[in-house]
Amino acid sequence: MTLESTRRWLRGGLLTLAALQTFVSVWQYFGPRSFYDDFPTVELDPPYNEHLVTDVGGLGLALAATLWIAAWLIDTRVALAALTGYLVYAATHFAFHVTHFDNFSLGEALGVGTGLGVEVVLALLLLFSARQLHRAEKATA
Structure with a gap:
């Protein structure tokens, strides 16, 4: 081949x-x-769905692995891919929670919304930084 x-x-x-x-x-x-x-x-599957929860946990571990690899390699292309995947997850997770606060106290809603929002903002900032670094690397290559 x-x-x-x-x-x-x-x-x-x-x-x-x-x-x-x-x-x-x-x-x-x-x-x-x-x-x-x-x-x-x-x-x-039963109402408590162990399969669903463990599958989501496995997907989270897969996402974490890509972030660890991106941090270890510091290859901007790998970082862009890992951060894009993380941002999609973080943004959809944030969107779900901020539209489902019916049974939350104000403090719980603020805590969850702020914590998840910080993850989205950090991912956006890192994605922007990785893109700028990638462009700079291409320009000097």
Whole structure:
């Protein structure tokens, strides 16, 4: 296999995985009840859904791993990818919580909203910094 054919195979595989993950994740995020009711076998899970919670924990660990690798390598392309993924997660997590404060006290709502908001702002600042650094590296290369 040539280098170019390996690169094409890798790109095709990554695009396939990205498309499959995007389909399921968009359905889960924007239609959680539909996903729960209509995805095969999900309705077989009990009301406390250990499977769902551990899957989300596993996804969080995967995201953490990409951030650790980005910090270790300090490669701006890896950092941009890791921070973009983190920002998508942090922003959607923030959006959910700030629209579901019905049973929260004012202090709880402020604490959760502020804590999650800080994560979004920090991710945006880091993403901006990584992009500026990437542009500077390209200009000097």
